[in-house]
Amino acid sequence: MEERVTGTSSTLAIDLGRTGCRAMLWRGDDAEPCATATGDGALGLTAPAGAIAAGNAILAVAAPLLAAQGLDSVDAVGVGAPGTLAAPDAARELAEHLCKSLPARSVALASDAVTSHAGALGGAPGVVLAAGTGAVVAAIGPDKQFHRIDGWGPWLGDEGSGAWLGLAGLRAAIRAHDGRGAATALREAAWQQFGGPGQLALQLGTDDNPARIAAAFVPAIAHAAKCGDGIAIALIHAAAEALARSVLAGAAAVRGVMPVPVAIVGGLTELGDMLLEPLHAALQRSGAPLRVCAARGTSLDGARHLAVHEGGIHEPCVMRAGTRADIARDGAGRPATQSR
């Protein structure tokens, strides 16, 4: 690595998930990234030795990306990682480790719900519903108070998520099989996908990630609904109602913005109108002052935003390491050297 690039600031954004890790690198204020990379994920910061595992996963993706770009350091790094809010000590450890190892002038680390919010609303206050295998609502007002609604995982919540909808469909299939519930095309679809009720029960009972297995049944539910299966249609409506309740709880927690901007992101939105129409209808029916808007960006855009903007509404949820003189201060202008 003889060549060194200087004179252009670089921003690296990382989205660390439990199954994968994505990275994007931008030069200066370019809209498009100059490089992207992906790799393995890591369990969240709440897991035992979570900071070390997260650091290894991030460095395995980020270090080769920087090297391939001829960079031996980076200006600003933004990271979204699960468990940041719940495990602040591990988060501090990770932020400082990345600052030293990449090396970086500054690192901003936040929960994936926070980077998702910052990306979808471009740093502005409002409510973001992220609905994929799980479901969580992040709500932040101008008072910088962060509210998380649901996101409690498949045993306790994630209501309306892919795992929730998939399980509801599989339970309907099993009910029809037992003669405890109405006939539904989901029964045949489930055995086609999983081999039979016994195999399905075994798979859910022994797999590391039953939520992912259940969510894999969502396309079959969507197909059955398209073909007019009443049970499938009712389950998608129920998911929409559950998601709407989470959005409304989030909107009720936001103070000082009227109407409250709402963005809906995540893989479950690929269901399209069959989910989004009843969801929008439920929001409208509530009479709450909302403005549903398209997402402006992804969680990687949000991580980039947090890396280069300090003091915004997300600041109380951001763990920072390192120092930058040139960081934008769009809030109270707290010293950039602060490490929380």
Add this chain to the structure above:
Amino acid sequence: MEERVTGTSSTLAIDLGRTGCRAMLWRGDDAEPCATATGDGALGLTAPAGAIAAGNAILAVAAPLLAAQGLDSVDAVGVGAPGTLAAPDAARELAEHLCKSLPARSVALASDAVTSHAGALGGAPGVVLAAGTGAVVAAIGPDKQFHRIDGWGPWLGDEGSGAWLGLAGLRAAIRAHDGRGAATALREAAWQQFGGPGQLALQLGTDDNPARIAAAFVPAIAHAAKCGDGIAIALIHAAAEALARSVLAGAAAVRGVMPVPVAIVGGLTELGDMLLEPLHAALQRSGAPLRVCAARGTSLDGARHLAVHEGGIHEPCVMRAGTRADIARDGAGRPATQSR
């Protein structure tokens, strides 16, 4: 062991569960057992090396019991063990192993749902609902056809069970916490028992047996219902409705008995009238020809019944090893040496 008891037939009944193993020994036709013992359980016969683990768990309880009674062998052994129906090869291996190791003149092995049925209805046809942490209905008619309804575990079914009811209560608590659902006394009760929503989510996500953790919340739900909490009352009614649907599906599968005898057993019945009244009401409302009766015995009584009666309605579900000339043949009188 110098002393040997002869001239009196002995029957050993075993109830192997995932958490514990119970054994009872009877002399001749005595109503009361002469000895009982308990020990550790084992995963079912569907688990890897399930037959070996089950055999070890049973021998650890049964061998000392026989020795303490001065017996170096036993006439008839009846065993109820989970997974017997699903894993016939492992069941045969276990039955033959027990026959040799105990040693026993004959061994009768059946699923715990089958021994439960035989105990509750004394070997007669009908429907037995076993509702504890899980929930399963066994239905058998004079045609010896065995029907299992639900019993699919906490991800897919066990609807109306302790785990199902407990999870429903914990979800209601989390909904109230998030502002997504109605206020309920279950919220305070849940945090008192589990420390808070974060600790609860962590416990359910990392424990080997989340169903047991959830079922442990049932007494708190019962208490809240007694104090008039509308959410708790509604959840117990929903459990009763779900259990009634399983019973009715079982009754519909039984041919040749009218009205169909129904017995309800298991730890969840300890909730008493608050569960049983809406359950009985739902059964009555259905108009199905049922006769709800008190259980005549436990699954240990059922295991004893299968050990000494061959050819009854449970016979197609029984795996037998060994040979007995003196076994009662109350059915087609198939040879007692048959090993299926």
